[in-house]
Amino acid sequence: MKPQGNGSASSPAVETHELWKTFGEGDTAVHAVQNVSVTIGTGEFVALCGPSGSGKTTLVNLIGGLTDPTRGQVRVDGREVGGMSERERAQLRLDRIGFVFQAYNLLPVLTALENAEFPLMLRGVPRDERRAEVSKLFEHIGLGGLEDRRPGALSGGQQQRVAVARAVLGAPALVLADEPTANLDTQASDALLEVMEVLNRERGVTFIFCTHDPRVMRRARRIIRLVDGHVERDAEKESGELPSWVLDPVET
């Protein structure tokens, strides 16, 4: 699947073309992503699965412009990420992409509310408007009353919910989520996934999850399985049932 043209309203959300990411050189070189060409349309709800070290996080980092490909191309909204300056990439992420990181990565000096509203503030959203959005979402995902707590005073699950809130507030065009439910119980996971599904359904936000969590994969409409850095399977999912190939025998 070769990327086509420049950015436009009809461009896919994400396209990668013969994408490689290699760490190290010579005998010690590790190919974290190998010749990956995928196209993810606007409004898709995609799960990237595969065993640990299969290249899921690296692929997400490449899509988000957090690292440069060794070879190949990445396009977001039809715009080539590899050729962008740091400033342009920052602007792209600010305008179009929300990130959920594997290890929460909340800013420790900010309160839960300040962490969640941080991207909105960078975008210049007025204070009252962003505070209203944060409060609404916090109530929905069980963080009501925790607005003024610093990350150190929140449980792992609460921190992860703040991290997800930070990524989805303002409904970015694309959310890249690395194990967003890893530290959540079933109830909290479902609440978060519901929020994401609503955003996906109602606002056309594209979601790409790196996940081992069957609950996430059940909700995904497309599953891409990576093994050793290359795409092993890429299939639309027709029902809530998980195909047997998504589950790694060692990890399940």
Next chain:
Amino acid sequence: MNDRGFWLRVGWRNLGRHRRRTVITAMALAWGFAAVVLFSGILEGMGSDFIRSGTDLMAGQVRIQHPAYEPEREIWDVIGGDDGVPVAELLSRIRADPEVLGAAPRVYGAGIIASDSTSRGGLLMGIDPERETDVTHFLSGVLEGSPPEEGAYQVLLGQELARQLRTAVGEEVVLVAPSADGAMGNELFTVSGIVRTGIPEVDAAQVVLHIEDLQFLLALGAGDVHEVVVALRNPWDATEVADRLALDLADLASDMEVMAWQEFRPELVEFAGLIGGMNWLILIIVFLMAAFGVANTMLMATFERRREFAVVKALGMRPGRIVAMVVGEALILGILAVLAGALISLPLVLWLMHYPVDLTPIAGEQMFMDGLFRFVLRVEPSWDIPIRSAVGLVVTAVLAALYPALRAIRVPAAEALAGR
């Protein structure tokens, strides 16, 4: 809370994460700032004292002469030339200037002074003793006797000259001097006193007369004076006052030149420049230390927060804003240091401003640039140095944070997020 307030709070909280390190850095900067303010103030005070001692003894801070009087010092080159000048009005107008403390007229000549036993060449200076004490200090060096009185044909002799003439207070001397009309004036005088200025050349040759007596001896009129010496409240204002007086007095006489000490004592200007240079040197040394301190603190902070910088990059924070965030923390640190430094230095500065410490008992009086200098530890009141130092310190802190800030925007986001 607007967004600017938000960033200030973030900067403040980040500095508070390592409170001990922040306090140590801020206190190092604060002591540096306090040291600059205090020592620069003392240096300025010393500089002013040097300038005063170099001008107060005899020269004055502003002087008025005939433009051709220096360097030949011809007897007929009096202020106003052949017409002379209305001295009383001249002095009255000069003293009307708010910056002027006093003004005194002088007449000069050269001649031979003879005692019963010997004779010597003498530098004759005619003064108005009452006005002279408003302007200069040399009459405070009278060791015995008193200054010459008007119409009494008295002379005050330099200590060394009196010794060489083997004369004493109350004895008679003869003065012979070429006068303005070409004749030789001579007169018998009584020694009214002995003076010691501390300047060897002066003490060995100075003969001080009442101005009217010397005018009579030199066949000069009452309106013929060679010099008017002016004392100012602030010696540093001399140039402006001289310019102002030149304009104000222009209608009194055409042949008249008004000069500030910076013109007739250029060596004092060089000395003032030296003081300024030392101030800058102190400033540069302290601020270099400050720069390294801030750079070290901010580099450590940047290194510890690699992952956080990666996160904010991933969230779309532009490089310029990351730089502003790091630099903002240094700005807060610099402002804190200035406030703490002001608190440290203010009591000392105020104390030395109002209660100077006289070190003369330890250091003694020293002759310096034709002035008798007393070592007094005092701070010259001035906003210039504290403001310059405060701005300099804050700017130094900000500049020193630029390198750490540039390191922050170069953090490889993916690697830092993965903990590599």
